[in-house]
Amino acid sequence: MLIDFTDKRILITGSTAGIGLAAAKGFLAAGASVVINGRTQPSVDAAIARLADPAGRVQGFAGDLANGEGCEELIRQHPDFDIVVNNLGVFGPQDFFDTPDAVWETFFQTNVMSGVRLARAYAPAMVKRGWGRIVFVSSESGLNIPADMIHYGFTKTAQLAISRGLAKRLAGTGVTVNAVLPGPTLSEGVADMLKADVERTGETLEKVAADFVRAHRGSSIIQRAAGVDEVANMILYVSSEQASATTGAALRVDGGVVDSIA
Template structure:
């Protein structure tokens, strides 16, 4: 008689003992990532420019989840000085999530040199500076996780936000290149590609459109997707927590064989399978 036994294995992500830094995390996707990493046991550092907002977010998380180890640093990471200030306060990290970024619609022919430089300083150079610093300590320790939060706009370059799409494509290239630099070191580097996500900033962005067209916020979300992302398979905006879930996995021990990848959490907007 042939007996077949089945074993159910449940993934339990534990990041206890790991220090994680999440940039641009006073709200939106960054805050969701920071909270999720803290709930998984990591000691989390939030960053942003507004100390009051950061303190409120830390207080809210710890009031709801007293076990979370979470702190913050109010720094402007769009500058070299701001990045140096953060690395001086937090010289080592096991997990770095480069989430800091800005966006905004502007016709291509109206983009100035300053527009391009601003978005590159904030979206790209901040991530490169921090990755350069923290990757060296991770390599020495033989373990680390670096994530660059890119966007599906890196593949589907929006015609009204060309500079944004280009900056996100640059992050994907940086992640792939750094993964090669750190090959065999125990440090993984990946980029994460969210789709349209319902954050506070997005609500403001979509809200202005809704007001101009005389529709509700919910109706405008549907209109936006139909007009700008008609290939969506989920037919809705992502929740920040849905992006954070992927980021927590990529930061885990379980993701030890995933590196140099562009991982999508964009609701099927990108038409290509590869």
Template sequence: MQIDLSGKTAVVSGSTTGIGLAIATGLAASGAATVVNGRNPHAVDQALETIRANVSGANVRGVIADLGSRAGCDAFLKAVPGADILVNNLGIYGPSDIFATGDDEWEHYFQVNVMSGVRMTRAYLRGMMERRWGRVVFVSSESGLNIPADMLAYGFTKTAQLSIARGIAKFAAKSGVTVNSVLPGPTLTNGVRDMLQATADKEHKSIEQAADEFVETSRATSIIRRVAMPEEVANMVVYICSPQASATTGAALRVDGGIIDTIA
């Protein structure tokens, strides 16, 4: 299958590292004019260098903005007023049970993980529908279905993304615009590496070994029994953004290694 996104403009929020960077790289490799986003100018520059080093002739640029706020979204949209592909990848996570999570933290999770995608989609969807073609993807998580007790606010926001994506897909019916969610499982991003570094050092193991053991102990229903790589998630996202995926919309597509123990 040859995915050709030439002539399309793609926006990937929170795309300086990890899954977001892998998605931006994959879209650029498919010919899309790709916009990388982050809050840190140095991180954005590094991401652009990485993509250009891996994709010959990549058409990429960066926009520095904090999409977890209304002002940041407004600033981004002034710089990029239109897009054919929007990947709502921005997200935060961390340990946060019901007793440890205050009102301000709940609100922060909601603004970053949920409202960033709502605002960006609202801004770009009308143009996509008028042009009769567009792709919107929400990067959710298996934690949106398997709600972790110790990451409650995170799990809640990932469930919310599933509901929002499904509803927007229905709203965009017959327009040529598809709206889907992708649900990664544990993925070896920089954040996960940082989280596991102390354990790996203490047990004299590689990060990869520590990550795979985390999956086996904390996600016992995993079928692949290992952590996923960002590129494996990106492959699904790039496909969903392609012309070939025109009949897939309103879906919650799992790249979780089989962790969610259901056949539907």
């Protein structure tokens, strides 16, 4: 299978590190032009430098897409994309009874409404062309709500509902809408979360991450954290021409954490 994104313009939100940056690398390798996004100009500039694309096919947008103003400015500067990957997200454990309204609102605006606003803005032109891809990066936590991150799991479930419903709304247009559900993934954010355990045990990050998966996601079949490239591969596939019959789907890259045959 040869996946080719030549002449395709792609937006990846929250893409200065982790899964988003890995997806950007994959899209560039397949010929695309990519706009990456982070909250600050230094983080965007650093990510562009890491991508090191000599053809100059990478642009950056520094802005907070968790609010309407940030989304509006992005749309003003970049009014059209063929593929939109809604990867922006925040996570973190917090007990339900200690989670105030402000945290719920921050998670909702960041993880859910950023994708809603951008899909609403960019889908109509895709429909007019008869081709487009919208991808929501959800999580296995949207199906397997973690007791210590209920506020996070709720947003990931919401993304699944939006993805499925929007796919139905765009039926027959040539625009597909799908969700990708990573499981525990060894991104920079997870590495930061596990840093203290790495320092305490003297073990490698990969070993500590595998121990974390076995302790907290015991149903994992691969018994380790996925790499960011492994998740990015699914994002690239579902964004491709070859995935034209896949829409309204929740595609798990969770290492088998969700104990289901469906």
